[in-house]
Amino acid sequence: MITNVRCLLLSIALLPLGAISMSATATAPTSHCPTHQAIYPQLQTQGLCLWGQLTPGALVRGQLPAGSKLWLDEQAVKVNGQGYFAFGFDRDAKLEHSLSWQLPPQVGTDSRQQQVLQLTPRQYKIQQVTGIAKKIMQPDPKDVARATLDSQQVNRARAIDSDGMAFVSEFMWPLQGRISGVYGSQRVYNGEPGRPHFGVDIAAPRGTKAMAPADGVVTLAVPDMFYSGGTLIVDHGNGVNSTFLHLDKLLVNVGQSIKQGEVIALVGSTGRSTGPHLDWRLNWFNTRLDPATIVPAMTKPTAKSKAK
Numbered sequence: 591m592i593t594n595v596r597c598l599l600l601s602i603a604l605l606p607l608g609a610i611s612m613s614a615t616a617t618a619p620t621s622h623c624p625t626h627q628a629i630y631p632q633l634q635t636q637g638l639c640l641w642g643q644l645t646p647g648a649l650v651r652g653q654l655p656a657g658s659k660l661w662l663d664e665q666a667v668k669v670n671g672q673g674y675f676a677f678g679f680d681r682d683a684k685l686e687h688s689l690s691w692q693l694p695p696q697v698g699t700d701s702r703q704q705q706v707l708q709l710t711p712r713q714y715k716i717q718q719v720t721g722i723a724k725k726i727m728q729p730d731p732k733d734v735a736r737a738t739l740d741s742q743q744v745n746r747a748r749a750i751d752s753d754g755m756a757f758v759s760e761f762m763w764p765l766q767g768r769i770s771g772v773y774g775s776q777r778v779y780n781g782e783p784g785r786p787h788f789g790v791d792i793a794a795p796r797g798t799k800a801m802a803p804a805d806g807v808v809t810l811a812v813p814d815m816f817y818s819g820g821t822l823i824v825d826h827g828n829g830v831n832s833t834f835l836h837l838d839k840l841l842v843n844v845g846q847s848i849k850q851g852e853v854i855a856l857v858g859s860t861g862r863s864t865g866p867h868l869d870w871r872l873n874w875f876n877t878r879l880d881p882a883t884i885v886p887a888m889t890k891p892t893a894k895s896k897a898k
Contacts (some may be wrong), residue, residue, distance in 0.1 A: 601702035602859075604631050606662050611679040617880075621810045623641060624641045624651065625814040627641035627642060627643075628640065628641050628732040629642060629644060630705060631644075631705075633705060635657055636703055637654055637658065637678065637691070637693045637703075638652065638653075638654055638705075638837075639652050639653045639654075639696060639702075639733065639771075640652040642883065642884070643710075643883050643889065644682065644707055644708065644709050644710060645665060645679070645709055645710045645711075645712055645883070646679050646681055646682065646685075646709060646711070646714065646774070647678075647679065647680070647681055647683075647685045647773055647774060647879055647883060648678065648679055648709075648879065648883040649676060649677075649678045649830065649872060649874060649879050649882035649883060649884050650676065650677055650678065650679075650881065651674070651676045651757065651758050652674070652675055652676075653672075653673045653674050653758075654669055654673045654675070654693070655673055655693055655694060655697040656671060656672060656692055656694075656698075657673075657694035657696075658673060658691055658692060658693050658694060658697075659691065659692040659712075659868045660675055660689070660691045660692075661685040661688075661689070661690045661691070662677050662687060662688070662689055663687055663688055664688070664690075668751065668828060668829070669814075670753060670755075670827075670828060671721045671753070672755070674755070674756050674757075674758050674828070675712075675828065676758075676828050676829065676830050676874060677874060678873075678874035678877045678879045679877070679879075680877050680878055680879070681714075681773070681788070681878065682748060683709065683788055684709075685708065685709045685710075686706060686707070686708055686709070687703075687706070687707040687709070687713060688707070689704070689705050689707050690702050690703065690705075690875050691703055706824060712774065714774040714775050714776060714786065715772060715774075715776070716775065716776045716778065717771065717775050717776070717777050717787075718777075718778050719777050719778065719779050719864060720737075720779075720780055720864075721780075721864050722780050722862065722864065723744075728863070733816055736816045737815075737816040737817055740812070740815040740817065740818070740821075741818055743810060743812065744810065744821070744823065744833070745876065746810075746823075746829055747809040747810035747823040747831070748823065748829075748833075748868070748873050748875055748876055749875060749876070750825050750829075750831070751825060751828065751829050751875075752807065752810055752825050752827050752828070752830075754805070754806060754807065754825060754826055754827025754828070755827055756804045756805035756806050756826040756827055756850075757804070757826040757827045757828050757830035759850070760793075760804075761803045761804045761881075761884045762801070762803050762804070762850060762851065762883065762885060763792075763803065763885050763888060764792075764801050764802070764803050764832075764834065764868060764870055765792055765794055765798055765799065765800050765801060765857070765868060766792075766888065766889055767792040767793050767794040767798070767868075767888075768846055769790070769791065769792060769793075769888060770788060770791045770792065770793040770867055771787055771789070771790065771791030771867070771869070772787070772790060772791075772882070773787065773788060773789060773790055773879075773880035773881070773882060774786055774787065774788075775787045781897075783837045786822050787837060787848070788878040789800065789833070789835070789869045789870055789871035789872075789881065790815055790869075790870050790880070790881050790882055791867045791868070791869050791870075792867060792868045792870065793865070793866070793867045794857045794867060794868060795857070795859060795866055796838055796856075796858055796868060797838060797856050797857065797858075798856065798857040798866075799849050799853045799855075799856060799857075800834060800837070800853070800854060800855045800856065800857055800868050801850075801852060801853055801854065802824060802832075802848045802849065802850055802851065802852045802854050803832055803870070803881070803884070803885070804826050804832070804850050805826070805847075805848065805849050805850050806824040806825050806826045806827075806848055806849065807824065807825045807845065807846070807847050807848070808822065808823070808824055808842050808843060808844050808845065808846045808854075809823050809825045809831070809844065810822065810823035810844065811822070811840050811842060811843055811844050813821075813837075813839075813840055813860075814860065815861060816860045816861065817861050818835040818836060818860075818861045818862070818869070819835065819836045819837065819858065819859075819860025819861025819862075820835075820836065820837030820838060820839065820840055820855065820858055820860045821833065821834070821835055821861075821862060822834045822837060822840055822842070822854060822855055822860070824848065824854070827873070829873075829874050830872070830873070830874055831872075831873050832862065832870065832871065832872055832873075832881070833870070833871040833872075833873065834854070834855055834868060834869070834870055834871075835859050835861065835868075835869035835871070836857075836858055836859055836860050836861055836862075836863045836866075836867065836868070836869055837855045837856065837860065837868075838855075838856045838857060838858025838859070838860065838866075839855060839856040839858070840854075840855050841853060841854055841855055841856070842854045842855070860874060871885070
């Protein structure tokens, strides 16, 4: 009997606020956990729901009963008022991590519980890129100073920790097109190895419409950064944010709330770019993630996605 009551409490606690409506004849509600992406589904009986991929570059999202605490490798992870949370693993993350959590006393045991997370390793591509202007490859001190200021703006935007809820939603591709660059690949510019690529490049003609992959708030909109050209950052909540680079035109402003599917910019080839494309990046704060881990497989582009 005690076990059954505890399972009922866990199930109720994992529902979104406003979703609980029980009568004397109602059956116990189920937890809000996407079964098709569930990680370690057996942990739901211990109050923890996880979904996503266990691989370097992946964003993992989840839910605990409201009032719970969570730690990844002994570092506290924010659990919002509804019990939702997110964390991610960078490109070169180690393959074994420790996740621990503590439920509130009214839901279950208040002792820490633990699960080892084992990541699947990835192989990354090497890509040769030529035709980069000498000014970009060997910038003068003024350009270096400008790029430093650009980075500071980006870092401030990515440090925002809002209470937005869009980070737990289903994301969509910002446009449809040929994937011309993948996350984690090592690019060699004019024969000189550069930093790994931390986004997904989608080739598209200049002026192609780029849409918001999820709801959010614009936290940075700069038309002419030195390396990334037209740059836009959208906050999805809990430290999860999208960045869009090399844009030809920005159609939204800082502080503006946007909806999934809303046109937010036009594709370009500004900044350090050899041709028109959209460079979409995903972050959990300053941890660089792979957007491809949270969207379905790319479908063929349609004429509707292009600017008229």
